[in-house]
Amino acid sequence: MEFSKKKWRMPRLAGDQRNASYPHCLQFYLQPPSENISLIEFENLAIDRVKLLKSVENLGVSYVKGTEQYQSKLESELRKLKFSYRENLEDEYEPRRRDHISHFILRLAYCQSEELRRWFIQQEMDLLRFRFSILPKDKIQDFLKDSQLQFEAISDEEKTLREQEIIASSPNSSGSKVVLESIYKIPFADALDLFRGRKVYLEDGFAYVPLKDIVAIILNEFRAKLSKALALTARSLPAVQSDERLQPLLNHLSHSYTGQDYSTQGNVGKISLDQIDSLSTKSFPPCMRQLHKALRENHHLRHGGRMQYGLFLKGIGLTLEQALQFWKQEFIKGKMDPDKFDKGYSYNIRHSFGKEGKRTDYTPFSCLKIILSNPPSQGDYHGCPFRHSDPELLKQKLQSYKISPGGISQILDLAKGTHYQVACQKYFEMIHNVDDCGFSLNHPNQFFCESQRILNGGKDIKKEPIQPETPQPKPSIQKAKDASSALASLNSSLEMDMEGLEDYFSEDS
Amino acid sequence: METFDPTELPELLKLYYRRLFPYSQYYRWLNYGGVIKNYFQHREFSFTLKDDIYIRYQSFNNQSDLEKEMQKMNPYKIDIGAVYSHRPNQHNTVKLGAFQAQEKELVFDIDMTDYDDVRRCCSSADICPKCWTLMTMAIRIIDRALKEDFGFKHRLWVYSGRRGVHCWVCDESVRKLSSAVRSGIVEYLSLVKGGQDVKKKVHLSEKIHP
Numbered sequence: 140m141e142f143s144k145k146k147w148r149m150p151r152l153a154g155d156q157r158n159a160s161y162p163h164c165l166q167f168y169l170q171p172p173s174e175n176i177s178l179i180e181f182e183n184l185a186i187d188r189v190k191l192l193k194s195v196e197n198l199g200v201s202y203v204k205g206t207e208q209y210q211s212k213l214e215s216e217l218r219k220l221k222f223s224y225r226e227n228l229e230d231e232y233e234p235r236r237r238d239h240i241s242h243f244i245l246r247l248a249y250c251q252s253e254e255l256r257r258w259f260i261q262q263e264m265d266l267l268r269f270r271f272s273i274l275p276k277d278k279i280q281d282f283l284k285d286s287q288l289q290f291e292a293i294s295d296e297e298k299t300l301r302e303q304e305i306i307a308s309s310p311n312s313s314g315s316k317v318v319l320e321s322i323y324k325i326p327f328a329d330a331l332d333l334f335r336g337r338k339v340y341l342e343d344g345f346a347y348v349p350l351k352d353i354v355a356i357i358l359n360e361f362r363a364k365l366s367k368a369l370a371l372t373a374r375s376l377p378a379v380q381s382d383e384r385l386q387p388l389l390n391h392l393s394h395s396y397t398g399q400d401y402s403t404q405g406n407v408g409k410i411s412l413d414q415i416d417s418l419s420t421k422s423f424p425p426c427m428r429q430l431h432k433a434l435r436e437n438h439h440l441r442h443g444g445r446m447q448y449g450l451f452l453k454g455i456g457l458t459l460e461q462a463l464q465f466w467k468q469e470f471i472k473g474k475m476d477p478d479k480f481d482k483g484y485s486y487n488i489r490h491s492f493g494k495e496g497k498r499t500d501y502t503p504f505s506c507l508k509i510i511l512s513n514p515p516s517q518g519d520y521h522g523c524p525f526r527h528s529d530p531e532l533l534k535q536k537l538q539s540y541k542i543s544p545g546g547i548s549q550i551l552d553l554a555k556g557t558h559y560q561v562a563c564q565k566y567f568e569m570i571h572n573v574d575d576c577g578f579s580l581n582h583p584n585q586f587f588c589e590s591q592r593i594l595n596g597g598k599d600i601k602k603e604p605i606q607p608e609t610p611q612p613k614p615s616i617q618k619a620k621d622a623s624s625a626l627a628s629l630n631s632s633l634e635m636d637m638e639g640l641e642d643y644f645s646e647d648s
Numbered sequence: 649m650e651t652f653d654p655t656e657l658p659e660l661l662k663l664y665y666r667r668l669f670p671y672s673q674y675y676r677w678l679n680y681g682g683v684i685k686n687y688f689q690h691r692e693f694s695f696t697l698k699d700d701i702y703i704r705y706q707s708f709n710n711q712s713d714l715e716k717e718m719q720k721m722n723p724y725k726i727d728i729g730a731v732y733s734h735r736p737n738q739h740n741t742v743k744l745g746a747f748q749a750q751e752k753e754l755v756f757d758i759d760m761t762d763y764d765d766v767r768r769c770c771s772s773a774d775i776c777p778k779c780w781t782l783m784t785m786a787i788r789i790i791d792r793a794l795k796e797d798f799g800f801k802h803r804l805w806v807y808s809g810r811r812g813v814h815c816w817v818c819d820e821s822v823r824k825l826s827s828a829v830r831s832g833i834v835e836y837l838s839l840v841k842g843g844q845d846v847k848k849k850v851h852l853s854e855k856i857h858p
Contacts, residue, residue: 327798328821328829335832344799 159436161235163278164223165270167286168359168368172240181244182388187220188241192262197579199265200560213269224270226278239470247385248392250373254508254551260365264358276321279350283323283357290353292321298338301340305347308340318369320350372464410456412465415630418455420540421570422590423585424563425524426509427451429536429539432435438473443513445484445522449491454584459492505582525559542569658698661722669718675711675805677818678728692736693728695721704729707736737795749821754800754830758786759812773811783813790815793837798805838855 176184194216202209216226223234224239242263247257247266274282283290298305305322311509329345331357333339338345348356349613380386419431431446440448445466452462467490490493506523515522524533530551537547546569553562560580567576567586571593578589679688693706693714708714709753718726732739739747760767760775760783767779787805794800794817802818 328825331829331832335835337836341797341836342799344794 149447158548161223161239162285163231163268163282164226164231164235165274165282166235166239167364168239168242169286169364172236172242176240176386181385182242183451184237185244185248185388185392187222187237188245191216191220191222192245192259192266195262195269196258200558200581201579203556203558204268210269210273214273225273226275245392246372247370247376247379248389250369250376256366256369259369260362263365264362267361268354268358271357277349279321280636290323290325290348290357293324295346297324298322299343301347304340304342305349309338309349309352323348323353324351327358329360333354334361335543410461412457412461412468415452415465418587421594422587424586425536425540426522426568427583427587428540429524430520434469438469438471439476441519441521443515443519445487447509449488449520450501450503451583451587453492459489459494462488462492503582504626506563506580509560509583523559523563524552525562527559530555537566540566542566651686657724658722661724662719665674665719665722671711671715675694675714686735687731689735690732692732694727694729695723696725697721697723705739707738722733730796754817754822754825755814756815756817757788757808758783758791761811787813787815790837797836800835 149527155206172230194214197404198209198212198216202212214224221234222238223231245259249255271279280292324345324347327334328344330339330348333348334341334346334350338354378589380389415431416435419428423431427448430440430444433444434448449462449466452465457465466484467477470480470484472479491501493501509521510523510526513521515527524536528536533554534547534551537550546565550562550565550569553565555561562585563574564578564580567580567590568574572592573593576589578585580586638647662827675688680755682688682784689707689709692704692709693708694704696701696702706717708717730752733748734742734752758810760770760779763779763782764771767782769778770776772798784819784834791805792801792804794815800817800819801820804816804818806814
């Protein structure tokens with residue numbers, strides 16, 4: 140792609156020519172774009188796509204993929220940002236072009252680290268899955284052909300020949316469905332996940348795959364291709380980065396993915412150590428609450444716990460001196476020799492604040508990072524309780540936190556369905572007594588900020604409705620009871636917190 | 649039939665390698681028509697010699713070289729390895745990380761000992777016509793699957809020399825298959841899992857069950 144500072148003018152392509160370059164509303168992004176665009180458009184396209192991919196991520200967390208709500212919200216997001224999504228709409232050229240170019244721009248930004256690549260691939264896959272799901276059946280064949288995938292639907296005669304076998308080899312598919320569905324013939328090696336479990340009919344080196352299974356295969360292909368492409372892009376990155384017009388933009392883009400990373404807050408030094416105990420029950424997310432409790436009880440935490448909790452504390456405003464004091468006080472109670480602490484542990488604390496070694500100011504872990512990496516083992520207290528705790532253990536914990544049974548079962552269901560962050564949002568709603576937490580959780584420090592905002596800011600605390608939201612009468616009575624007791628405790632805690640934190644949150648909007 | 653005296657083996661082997669071993673067919677197979685340059689020359693062989701001495705990374709320039717070396721070494725066992733990026737006998741001269749295995753036939757190994765829990769005539773390394781029937785059945789079943797389900801055309805079944813058979817699948821595309829697909833094929837063919845439990849027979853009439 141060439142870049143010029145010329146003012147942008149609409150290309151004067153005739154209708155047919157335009158449609159020819161983008162025959163479908165979705166694509167595999169096999170060919171990079173080859174036109175000139177202005178720097179401004181470059182930037183805008185990139186930003187719009189980042190917005191889109193972040194919505195994809197948030198919607199995927201807040202709703203089950205494929206449901207009515209998910210689909211309609213994602214569609215409106217695409218429409219709002221003017222990217223392509225549906226066939227047979229008016230004037231499809233521009234949205235498809237935007238989609239094409241913006242994808243390739245983001246490749247430049249997101250190829251740079253393993254984490255970025257993984258995030259990018261995940262969202263692009265979800266996006267493709269959505270677009271494919273609303274593609275009309277007759278368009279599927281054309282799309283597959285144009286994407287150079289060796290998938291061809293077999294003729295009806297061929298289908299009838301093999302009908303029995305295909306029915307027999309597909310799990311959960313009744314005979315009638317097979318007759319209606321298209322069957323695709325692909326080389327067996329491309330259907331690894333299907334044939335290894337004998338879930339597809341094989342004949343003479345080909346797998347006969349019904350439509351619904353083809354999607355999984357297509358997505359795998361897409362992931363493999365994109366992964367390779369990103370690796371290639373990373374290698375040619377130095378050439379791109381040498382263009383100083385692009386360098387700042389690309390850096391900004393990949394940084395903006397992490398959203399707020401809570402590393403440099405204006406609230407440093409506004410929390411005192413003796414507030415931490417009460418804050419841990421009121422405003423800490425469960426992961427940090429359990430780490431704090433374990434620290435107090437055992438006067439020790441292992442490395443994973445120290446990292447996760449220590450950086451979180453930094454994010455809520457502890458200074459280096461406070462942190463050193465905090466950890467040392469606690470460890471000494473565990474009969475640790477003060478000198479040993481100074482020698483062994485204080486260096487690490489200073490390191491995590493960026494005062495030693497290569498002086499990186501480490502950022503507190505996001506939810507995704509906690510959920511996906513470094514799972515806890517025996518003797519560890521870090522990780523995400525919704526992800527890493529046994530359901531039984533999690534239930535007990537929630538009970539000890541005085542969450543109502545109705546709330547507990549909702550939370551457990553969400554955790555079981557792998558919606559860990561939504562489960563945590565539910566926990567937030569329950570302990571703060573609000574219907575809707577009002578944010579999409581992706582960082583423990585975000586939980587803390589939002590919690591403090593509710594407890595101290597000018598916002599009205601939303602009361603729990605007395606009418607049951609769930610059909611059972613019992614939980615709602617519990618809820619009402621909890622609501623009033625929660626309100627009561629909130630009031631008293633408000634008084635306590637106000638003193639220390641008034642200034643802290645005066646800057647908040 | 650005379651009983652076999654292991655002390656005679658070295659002499660017998662010498663004779664075998666001079667008179668009986670099918671060098672030209674062996675070479676013709678592994679050379680694959682000479683279509684790909686150096687395919688034979690980059691193939692690894694390993695020999696197990698008398699007293700269990702094991703040497704890897706043997707490779708040869710042509711049939712004559714192979715013959716000479718085998719007659720010199722009199723190996724008790726010969727393993728055919730993969731085709732590498734360089735001549736295996738020079739692998740130490742190659743830059744670190746550059747010496748890689750590139751292609752290999754897909755090989756199935758069926759051992760009579762796998763049937764020890766269902767045969768009563770023999771055990772471990774012994775075989776007899778009675779229990780060999782089990783082997784024949786296995787061969788027929790797997791061969792049919794490889795041919796009809798996977799479309800493999802070039803399948804070579806050989807007696808391994810002791811208590812089992814090997815099947816070498818030599819199709820060009822198969823030689824390039826990734827290890828993931830290879831284990832997928834094995835998984836497809838596996839029915840008896842986990843020692844105790846036998847999974848119930850699965851749907852298709854054409855499907856294979858060991």
